[in-house]
Amino acid sequence: MNNSRARYPPGLGVGRGGGTIANPNFQSRVPHQQYVQRGLMQNHQHFQHPQQEHQQQHQHQQQQQWLRRNQLPAGDSDVDEVEKTVQSEAVDSSSQDWKARLKIPPADTRYRTEDVTATKGNEFEDYFLKRELLMGIYEKGFERPSPIQEESIPIALTGSDILARAKNGTGKTAAFCIPALEKIDQDNNVIQVVILVPTRELALQTSQVCKELGKHLKIQVMVTTGGTSLKDDIMRLYQPVHLLVGTPGRILDLAKKGVCILKDCSMLVMDEADKLLSPEFQPSVEQLIRFLPGSRQILMFSATFPVTVKDFKDRYLHKPYVINLMDELTLKGITQFYAFVEERQKVHCLNTLFSKLQINQSIIFCNSVNRVELLAKKITELGYSCFYIHAKMLQDHRNRVFHDFRNGACRNLVCTDLFTRGIDIQAVNVVINFDFPKNSETYLHRVGRSGRFGHLGLAVNLITYEDRFNLYRIEQELGTEIKQIPPHIDQAVYCR
Template structure:
């Protein structure tokens, strides 16, 4: 167990790990608010691994996440941390073969990491037996309790044992979480590290321009910035493809990813980008949740997001695990009120972009 932690490079616990792990090991219910990139996955994965009895061929922990990308990444962390304890973890999400999941469940599985729809499908058919599953983790719970997932998550909880430990993780705490907590988690231990961690280590600027000036501005940034890897966000799949094409025409290597693509293509692009095969990825908000790519040091909002939560998740792609990051926002006349709202709600200051940006603000 400890060997797996050590091999993954964990030396000292991050604040979220320090607060969460002792409570989790005491079987307490936890509702934790912490920014992405603070070691949240390990804060529940370590207790899962410590508490699982690997001699039993039973599903003992279920981690629900909103996207396949996050499921794959979380499962990888659990596998690495638990390899010396022979913990068997599987990923189960929509958009993949149900037959393969069924075949896998005939073998030993201790932990399932998956998206709600697929998990409910397997559990309601009795293929995934959850009667000994006493740990439930909802990661990015704000998304899991949205209209798309809410009733599915409630049905999964009803299938699970009456007495179980529930842990919720989120950067934001909307009313849906409060209602869920009142219904399912009467005795909850609250951890809130948002004040300390919101956008820490990320320098934020805005460039005020017209729509037609955006590409020229982006080209200028490419030539002036010291980019390890950058993610550029657009508000629609169509604009992602269009911008990626324009960037390629400017002579820069570039990948793009969005939710309308085949799952296998998304997996391949994510994998290749993570392995550093290109410096630049154009994406929709599909890519904002739980994606850990350490070398991303620049995030550009080519299209400014409409709400605070999306902004927080996008900007959280840089400055991961205490690394420094840079966020640049393209602001048109239409975005001004959104910019003021986000500054106000996050209690942060987004400054006008200077002529020259100090490299020490976003490079090691």
């Protein structure tokens, strides 16, 4: 047996790739006497113990393999193929395991309408999203993309502008949050995405969705709205922020003060775009766009697109991809009734509805702040749990009411039209228009608070003599029929 150990790297035991074990027989310099002894050992190998000889042969084979591997060129195809095979096997194994480790909520087995279920059959993995983002998507309870998500996500990922019209409660928020989170470079600590919304409550809700979807990413989300501390917002902007959610006036104010730097913001999202382009918000939105780079991407989402939206599109969007999933304006899955009453009978009628309907949670709309507070007091006196919310309340109080109602602390909420824009509380299955709205857009947004994400809902309208013309006009404009309320309402039409 030839002694070739001097060819091996010093201290080599099991070779590269495992824990390196020092060779117990290695010495850095071999004295002359040891060469003589080594020769004697070679002449008497047959006297070695069989187990020791087997160990030496095994060690010799491993070392020869290590040497052959390191003698190959760096780009050797055989080595590359081996490494690729090992890596692909590791990826396959991990891809099978990562979903099993997720904390996925129980599947929602309630009935859903086809405006949510009629998809092309795509999966979220089909969009080649970051695994950390996919983890957040599945842990949020999303199973497959809804139609608006199927249409929007791949287009948004290409960098194109989007003008999307879809029904309330069909997944619009995730349709823009998912591509926004995917495109953010979390190693670049600048504002890269701005999401504009018209109300404080919607800003809080949208930022929460972003945080939940991106909880496995190192993305910093900030929400800023009027009515909160400007000083706190300024201090927060000195920390890393990747995604900013807020109302136009507050973000514009921060940009003018030079603390909200938007020169690296590559995506602007406008949720409830029709409201953002109303006279109340449009000047602020257009001023804000001047702080963005010329190459920015703009995504516009809403349930209705009046003329103002089309004008804005022509001026600020570059060859936008138009998505229209609203062949019918009214929402599928929502049964609509009216009850013809006198003004003084409304509270009694409401009491009757509470006693006869199977209400998970309900939202009751009034046309003024005073009527909201008076009705909430009446409902409490009737013995029913009730919260109320309106624009004149302090912001902290509004946030607390919204949070508690969303978490199921109360069954009924009385509010003004402040609560009609994009607020997503899936437990709400009944909407009552205590005061009937004066236009079809407001009616559409109010009714959209029930039947979220394709579930069934019920809308009941209390109509006085003065409301009859508005009822007729809204039916004509929306192309729908609002029927007179029957003595008994089957629970199957709003509770499945």
